[in-house]
Amino acid sequence: MDIKKIIDLSKKPKLFERSDQKFWDDPHISKKMLEVHIDPEFDAASRSYEFIEESIDWLVERILTGEDQNILDLGCGPGFYSKGLAEKGYSVTGIDLSKRSIEYAKEQIESEELDVEYKVQNFLELDYDQKYDAVIMMYCELGALTNQERDKLLEKVNNALKPGGVFVFDVFTANKREEHELNKSWDAVQQGFWAGNPYVSLTETFFYPEADTYLNQTIVVNEDDEISLYRIYEHYYDKGTITKVLDNFGFINHSFYSDLTGKKYSPNSRTLAVVTEKL
Numbered sequence: 001m002d003i004k005k006i007i008d009l010s011k012k013p014k015l016f017e018r019s020d021q022k023f024w025d026d027p028h029i030s031k032k033m034l035e036v037h038i039d040p041e042f043d044a045a046s047r048s049y050e051f052i053e054e055s056i057d058w059l060v061e062r063i064l065t066g067e068d069q070n071i072l073d074l075g076c077g078p079g080f081y082s083k084g085l086a087e088k089g090y091s092v093t094g095i096d097l098s099k100r101s102i103e104y105a106k107e108q109i110e111s112e113e114l115d116v117e118y119k120v121q122n123f124l125e126l127d128y129d130q131k132y133d134a135v136i137m138m139y140c141e142l143g144a145l146t147n148q149e150r151d152k153l154l155e156k157v158n159n160a161l162k163p164g165g166v167f168v169f170d171v172f173t174a175n176k177r178e179e180h181e182l183n184k185s186w187d188a189v190q191q192g193f194w195a196g197n198p199y200v201s202l203t204e205t206f207f208y209p210e211a212d213t214y215l216n217q218t219i220v221v222n223e224d225d226e227i228s229l230y231r232i233y234e235h236y237y238d239k240g241t242i243t244k245v246l247d248n249f250g251f252i253n254h255s256f257y258s259d260l261t262g263k264k265y266s267p268n269s270r271t272l273a274v275v276t277e278k279l
């Protein structure tokens, strides 16, 4: 076993250094993620059906109120929002990096006449020009991006929107982490989340206070001594920090809520939902 490599990988990396390992589109991990997405008991990848229904009702009644709206759902996962909005009469494009999630999303609408198009696509490579009345990005995915990726995405979202169109998204706040310690843990299993064969995993959380960012890093070693590295960033925001970012990309009239059901803004909330408009 290459212990030296494991020791090296265990050191705190530079902020936003990525590993080149696939996560969302790894064949085994994406299967596990889809199981988590569609498990109504588990809130880790998609939120509960009740929350999503409430969220769609809020969007329909308060946010997406124009006629014949075209909606772009970024990181649509298994398509809960895309399908729900199409059922309310919107025209929706859902894109996601995970082939498995997109296949599942397509299966869910097979027997229905809904105006939804699903595509396997990286949202960092969007190329739309003033096509959409609204872009939505649900469940704190913006905070998983490095600052450079986030800025690239905001530029592309702005281009994809018609003037006056809205971008709706949520982020975690600092409150999410208050109860957590920075921890290290390990696991040794026959099969599990990270692989279908026996492996040992070493997980550690790092904090970058200068960038309001946490990193959950997992090193996985399999029976053949192959080492894989997974890094998942979590950048948290508050009203002030997200406003500064949005102001740089031609967004105006930001409104803030505690979550994506439109609950009144509270500084104690673990999430911050934002509706912002293209100039």
Ligand SMILES: C[S@@+](CC[C@H](N)C(=O)[O-])C[C@H]1O[C@@H](n2cnc3c(N)ncnc32)[C@H](O)[C@@H]1O
Binding pocket: 024, 044, 045, 046, 047, 074, 075, 076, 077, 078, 079, 080, 081, 095, 096, 097, 098, 101, 121, 122, 123, 124, 137, 138, 139, 140, 141
């Ligand atoms: C936390 S899940 C949320 C899924 C969905 N919005 C929901 O709330 O049910 C984030 C989703 O973003 C997708 N994703 C992550 N990075 C992506 C990228 N660069 N391009 C497209 N999709 C991406 C993942 O595959 C995953 O389905």
